[in-house]
Amino acid sequence: MIALIDxxxxxxxxxxxxxxxxxGRPVVVLSNNDGCAIARSNEAKALGIPMGEPYFKLKHFEKTHGLVVCSANFVLYGDISNRVVQITRRYCNDIEVYSIDESFLFLDGYSNQLQRMVDLRRDVLQGLDLPTSIGIAPSKTLAKVANKIAKKFPDRTGSVYMLDSWKKIEAALKWFPIDDLWGIGRRYNDKFRSYGAHTAWDFTQFPDGFLKQEMGILGLRMKKELLGEAQYSMSVPEPKKMISTTRTFDTGHAEYDYVHERVSTFASECARKLREQKSCCRHVTVFIMTDRFKQNQVQYSDSFTVTLPNPSNSSIDISKYAKKALDHIFIQGPKYRKAGVITGTFVPENERMTSLFDIDNQERHAPIMKAMDSMNSRLGKQKVKLASMDVQTTWKMDQKHLSPKYSTSFYDSIILKA
Structure with missing residues (x-):
């Protein structure tokens, strides 16, 4: 059996x-630069606030319904997530951390599996004061279904639900909407609904040949998973296949110098992350876009990818090629609200294959990058910068509603006065 704690x-x-x-009050967490809603409490959902709603559209709820708005505090969320995993490991050794708020537990070999998960949820609630839901089933996809049931009906399930019989599985599939299925996106949802499928049970009734034609091998695997035949074992974490740094600006900017400085800063941050995981990249992609919510302004967006002559993790090199990509897509006139740099096609830094005909700066830049990383680690982030970056300003995200880092910073600890 496989459990999913969420x-x-x-x-x-x-x-x-x-x-x-x-x-008891509605709470919404905003994305970077306080852009849009990325998390909502049940009370906020009851107000009709959708995921991705821009902040300016929900701001009026602060006065009318006492809405609490928080800037995303990913340092805090990551620490709480790690603490949940630590408690989870007391109950199961085989854990796959699927995301910051979800983990799969492989329970084969453990007795009293349902009670074990009930105890796990209790310990997380008592230890961290964090509510969770746990679904248990023979496969990962069914565990997602069971988790949804546990979350939807907490009074009847105690927020822990186990699909341990075919009767329960069939009832769950006939209730579960097809658009909530793990792996069914909007395109597949529209297509299958046009064929009369509205539930997970309807999906399992499609012939294997039809599913293979529509979704390939993934469709067949999903059907088997829903019927209780596990197709996915515990995944081993792999190195990142892509590293990106993107930001929404505080306001629109039409000046090339401003956008270039931002792109250079993002490229330097991507390079730092590459060095941190001891990788080099072969491709650098830059994108820019205007504010899609301001339809009265000129709308424009574009991206361009540059192939590096030699794999690199040098901030100097990656910033240089990011500028080339930006120059290819930048046009005068539009006010740009967002930009980003994405690095891809990684190779280990000790396994680089270099060109015989192009100059390789990696070895020459390596000691400079090492010194730069060391000084920034000791003195503070972005104390030592490239000349193409704003030397006078350390850019920070717009986070007007940021809560303290209660669990990771001594200076943000809760102080009790007796």
Whole structure:
């Protein structure tokens, strides 16, 4: 059997751990630069606030319904996530951390599996004051279904539900909407609904040949998973296949110098992350876009990818090629609201294959990058910068509603006065 433990409205619940007075009130967590809603408490969902709603559209709820708005505090959320995993390991050795708020537990060999998960949920709630839901089933996809049932009907399930018989599985599949299935996106949902499939049970009734034609081998695997035949074992974490740094600007900017500085800063950050995982990249992609919500302004977006002559993790090189990509797509006139740099096609830095005809700067830049990383580690992030970056300003995200880092910073610890 496989269990899935999932933090309920995880980001919002993390904020409530240290702010008890927010319980019962609608809470929304905003994306980078306080852009749009990326997490909502049940009370916020009841107000009709959709995922991805821009902040300016939900701001009025602060006065009318006491909405609490929080800037994303990923340092806090990551620490709470790690603490959940630590508690989880007391109950199961084989854990696959699927995301910041979800983990799969492989329970074969453990007795009293349902009670074990009930005890796990209790310990997470008592130890961290974090509500979770746990679904248990013979496969990962069914565990997702069971988890949804546990979350949807907490009073009847105690937030822990186990699909341990065919009767339960069949009933769950006939209830479960097809658009909530793990792996069914909007395109497949529309297509299958046009064929009369509205539930997970309807999906399992499609012939194997039809599913293979529509979805390939993934469709067949999904059907078997839903019927209780596990197709996916525990995954081993792999190195990242792509590293990106993107930001939404505080306001629109039409000046090339401003956008170039931002792209150079993002490229330097991507290079730092590459060095951190001891990788080099072969491709650098830059994108820019205007504010899609301001239809009265000129709308424009584009991206361009540059292939490096030699794999690199040098901030100097990656920033140089990011500028070439930017020059290819930048046009005068539009006010750009967002930009980003994406690095891809990684190779280990000790397994680089270099060109015989192009100059390789990696070895020459390596000691400079090492010194730069060391000084920034000791003195603070972005103290030592490239000349193409704004030397006078350390850019920070717009986070007007940022909560303290209660569990990771001594200076943000809760102080009690007796």
């Amino acid at each position: 933090g309920n409205n995880f980001y919002a619940s993390c904020e409530r751990i240290f702010n008890y007075e927010w319980r």
